[in-house]
Amino acid sequence: MSTANQSTVIQPDGATAEEFVLSSEERAEIEHEMSHYEDPRAAAIEALKIVQKHRGWVSDGAIYAIAAVLGITPVDLEGVATFYSLIYRRPVGRHVIKVCDSLTCMLMGYESVLDAIKRQLNIDYGQTTQDGRFTLLPTCCLGNCDKGPSIMVDGNTHSHLDAEKMVQLLEQYK
Amino acid sequence: MTVASADTHPLTWRLRADDSASDIKLYEANDGYAAVRQILNNTAPADIVKLIKAAGLRGRGGGGFPAGVKWELMPAFDPNAPKRYLLCNADEMEPSTYKDRLLMEQAPHQLIEGMILAAYAIQACNGYLFLRGEYVLAAERMQKALTAAKEAGYLGKNILGSGWDFELVLHTGAGRYICGEETALINSLEGRRANPRARPPFPQVAGLWGRPTIVNNVETLCNVPHILLRGADWYKQLSQGKSTDAGTKLFGVCGRANKPGLWELPMGTTAREILEQHAGGMQDGYELKAWLPGGVSTDFLLPEHLDTPMDFDSIGKLGSRMGTGIITVVDQKPGIITVLRNIEEFFARESCGWCTPCRDGLPWTVKTLQALEQGKGQPGDIEMLERTTKLLSPGYTFCALAPGAMEPLQSALKYFRAEFEQGIAKT
Numbered sequence: 311m312s313t314a315n316q317s318t319v320i321q322p323d324g325a326t327a328e329e330f331v332l333s334s335e336e337r338a339e340i341e342h343e344m345s346h347y348e349d350p351r352a353a354a355i356e357a358l359k360i361v362q363k364h365r366g367w368v369s370d371g372a373i374y375a376i377a378a379v380l381g382i383t384p385v386d387l388e389g390v391a392t393f394y395s396l397i398y399r400r401p402v403g404r405h406v407i408k409v410c411d412s413l414t415c416m417l418m419g420y421e422s423v424l425d426a427i428k429r430q431l432n433i434d435y436g437q438t439t440q441d442g443r444f445t446l447l448p449t450c451c452l453g454n455c456d457k458g459p460s461i462m463v464d465g466n467t468h469s470h471l472d473a474e475k476m477v478q479l480l481e482q483y484k
Numbered sequence: 485m486t487v488a489s490a491d492t493h494p495l496t497w498r499l500r501a502d503d504s505a506s507d508i509k510l511y512e513a514n515d516g517y518a519a520v521r522q523i524l525n526n527t528a529p530a531d532i533v534k535l536i537k538a539a540g541l542r543g544r545g546g547g548g549f550p551a552g553v554k555w556e557l558m559p560a561f562d563p564n565a566p567k568r569y570l571l572c573n574a575d576e577m578e579p580s581t582y583k584d585r586l587l588m589e590q591a592p593h594q595l596i597e598g599m600i601l602a603a604y605a606i607q608a609c610n611g612y613l614f615l616r617g618e619y620v621l622a623a624e625r626m627q628k629a630l631t632a633a634k635e636a637g638y639l640g641k642n643i644l645g646s647g648w649d650f651e652l653v654l655h656t657g658a659g660r661y662i663c664g665e666e667t668a669l670i671n672s673l674e675g676r677r678a679n680p681r682a683r684p685p686f687p688q689v690a691g692l693w694g695r696p697t698i699v700n701n702v703e704t705l706c707n708v709p710h711i712l713l714r715g716a717d718w719y720k721q722l723s724q725g726k727s728t729d730a731g732t733k734l735f736g737v738c739g740r741a742n743k744p745g746l747w748e749l750p751m752g753t754t755a756r757e758i759l760e761q762h763a764g765g766m767q768d769g770y771e772l773k774a775w776l777p778g779g780v781s782t783d784f785l786l787p788e789h790l791d792t793p794m795d796f797d798s799i800g801k802l803g804s805r806m807g808t809g810i811i812t813v814v815d816q817k818p819g820i821i822t823v824l825r826n827i828e829e830f831f832a833r834e835s836c837g838w839c840t841p842c843r844d845g846l847p848w849t850v851k852t853l854q855a856l857e858q859g860k861g862q863p864g865d866i867e868m869l870e871r872t873t874k875l876l877s878p879g880y881t882f883c884a885l886a887p888g889a890m891e892p893l894q895s896a897l898k899y900f901r902a903e904f905e906q907g908i909a910k911t
Binding site for chain 1: 567576577578580581582618619620653655656657659661676677693736738739744746776780812814815818823826827829830833836
């Protein structure tokens with residue numbers, strides 16, 4: 311690691327995988343978050359989210375670079391990054407679809423909504439469409455149970471869904 | 485909701501018909517921040533704690549622990565160790581729960597006012613609102629309200645000339661149900677994996693960064709300004725003699741009811757009134773088979789229990805818990821094993837993996853239920869599930885996640901045993 315916000319990942323075979331440099335914008339946002347806490351590492355999750363917001367996902371190189379800013383070890387931060395379901399450690403599509411599979415959405419018939427998405431996009435949970443447009447993931451309850459079945463696409467919650475509505479809904483996301 | 489007034493519907497009377505949030509001007513015009521203005525320069529923190537205790541406010545996150553008693557468990561303020569924290573648990577993730585979302589999206593200043601007053605009562609210097617990552621609209625509206633409250637002088641240094649400082653920060657999470665467990669929430673807020681901590685010490689004594697910390701639910705905190713403005717006696721009569729518990733409660737119904745929703749009603753309103761009068765009863769073609777009083781970590785109850793008042797003690801007497809107070813109606817279409825399999829899949833996926841009974845016991849439970857669902861259960865499976873409900877009960881695990889997962893299972897075994905037996909493979 312050369313400087314605090316620049317890092318090189320050493321692969322097991324000794325090859326260097328990627329040069330990763332936090333942008334000045336990312337670094338400023340992370341430092342702003344750190345100012346809210348007595349212990350800067352409390353900004354760890356927010357820092358991961360900041361990088362993910364700019365780049366879509368959190369690469370190995372990003373883990374090293376963020377850990378250096380927070381003053382914790384990369385392995386410590388990796389433990390945090392892999393714990394939380396909204397942090398993506400692999401590339402995802404431009405839009406992430408999260409399907410609520412908790413009890414009330416099941417009672418309201420989410421399975422037909424899920425089947426419609428899978429058919430339309432030809433992907434299963436954990437997969438990304440070939441054109442890089444959508445990634446499909448399950449999620450626990452979205453807290454929208456009186457309007458289920460519900461799914462979330464990026465930051466938007468969609469309510470009262472059924473299989474027929476899915477085609478049109480996904481068309482909104484290019 | 486009909487003719488909501490500040491007198492009868494303290495939490496929701498200010499909500500607007502178009503679901504938008506009241507801005508600070510509108511909130512102030514409707515008595516908003518009146519409690520802060522009245523209390524800060526006139527009332528000693530200890531007297532606020534006494535008043536909240538006298539009002540009988542019980543924690544609305546599901547546990548029902550008296551809020552004033554929780555506050556009292558904090559050590560006395562020590563000027564040599566002045567750092568103390570107030571955390572708002574807004575990690576609303578219990579399946580079938582959507583009450584705190586409404587309060588944050590549509591009445592953000594009410595929560596901020598409640599947090600200011602609670603922080604003053606416990607003499608906290610900093611507060612954090614721990615909000616689940618998926619509540620994007622709530623985050624947007626809360627942040628906007630926080631900025632406005634700070635500009636108006638309700639947050640920051642020397643609030644309203646009282647000499648007391650309080651900083652309040654919005655902290656958004658990144659998924660995982662376990663973050664709602666109060667010690668796991670503290671670990672998550674510190675930027676760590678959300679594993680629960682051993683107790684004692686309790687957070688009141690050693691919480692965030694090892695300092696005295698109070699964690700309260702959104703709905704609990706939203707009650708505080710109203711109690712301080714109108715008094716303990718007023719708060720107690722809100723339940724209209726329907727319950728020994730005080731106040732109103734956000735009750736809801738979800739599942740195959742005609743009008744699923746959320747209503748502020750007197751504590752102790754019966755489940756039947758909530759389902760039949762407010763939610764319009766079950767949809768045509770769907771019969772009520774069982775119901776969960778408040779989230780998937782509460783024991784099933786039957787249609788014959790519908791006349792029970794919805795409060796902590798009455799539902800407790802039936803062997804269940806009121807939990808979050810949002811009723812899930814389970815209809816006759818999916819078998820109870822399918823319903824349970826869905827619930828236990830949720831808990832198995834959300835287990836943090838910290839302690840063995842939970843990490844291994846829950847996937848095993850899911851596997852067994854999947855076999856029963858497909859008619860491939862083995863002799864002894866039902867007894868094994870019964871044993872699991874004991875092995876994952878309180879005292880055997882670090883936190884309440886696994887014991888919560890066992891509540892629907894143990895009650896289903898009690899009420900619907902025949903369906904388990906049907907799942908055993910015929911030899």
